[in-house]
Amino acid sequence: MCTDCGCNNNRPHTVYNDGENIIHTPHSDPLSVEVHSQLLSQNNQQASLNRSLLEQHNITAINLMSSPGAGKTSLLERTIDELKGEYCIAVIEGDLETENDAARIRAKGVSAIQITTGNACHLDATMVNNALQQIDLEAVDLLFIENVGNLVCPASFDLGQHHNITLLSTPEGDDKPAKYPVIFRAAELMLITKCDLLPLLDDFNPQQATHYFRAVSGNRPIIQLSSKNGSGIDAWCAWLKDACSQKLTSL
Secondary structure, three states, rough: OOOOOOOOOOOOOOOOOOOOOOHHOOOOOOHHHHHHHHHHHHHHHHHHHHHHHHOOOEEEEEEEEEOOOHHHHHHHHHHHHHOHHHHHHHHHHEEEOOOOHHHHHOOOOOOOEEOOOOOOOOOHHHHHHHHHHHHHHHHHEEEEEEEEOOOOOOHHOOOOOOOEHHHHHHHOOOOHHHHHHHHOOOOOOOEOHHHHHHHHHOOHHEEEEEHHHHHHOOOOOOOOEEOOOOOOHHHHHHHHHHHHHHHHHHO
């Protein structure tokens, strides 16, 4: 296993860390390294501009990452119900196709911009900037970016967000942080979702999931929750309120 990026690539490869992202590329393909580095550099420049724009409007931006079906949209629906009276919320949705998730968010009375990426397995900073141009930023306190469902690519692309959150749903298995360390290492908080299913899933061990997450992320927090029955939602909302409070204090 590579000690720098956590991958299981035993072939000779080089690890690049540009301060935001970790890239591992076989030694035999230097052109790919150069092109990839240039793309990430351009992305990071746009991400910095996005962050400046958000900060001009005192907006806290949260990037939600997970595999498909981990419950990001359901979590957002529940979060909107809990916080809509305290915060003006907007959502940027990322999917390969359809506006299904954005329609669910709009049904909650919240502005939602859908990005359809086609073949791209992640959002990038330019896509997010295009979406920001369609939002009345003066009317937003808290912006959620629901990234494309994928446990690999989204972690490598800064979008201009202030916080990264990675969801792990109980049906996925408790070993995902060990199998996909980069995206969990990027998370400031891991949410174990669909915990209402734990009585039915005797092969998911929350303690084991915690062990795997802490092995790659250190002592970062974990919240177990269920968007369906509401368990853990208070703790999640408290974390969000603290993140928004810290953001305002730093401005």
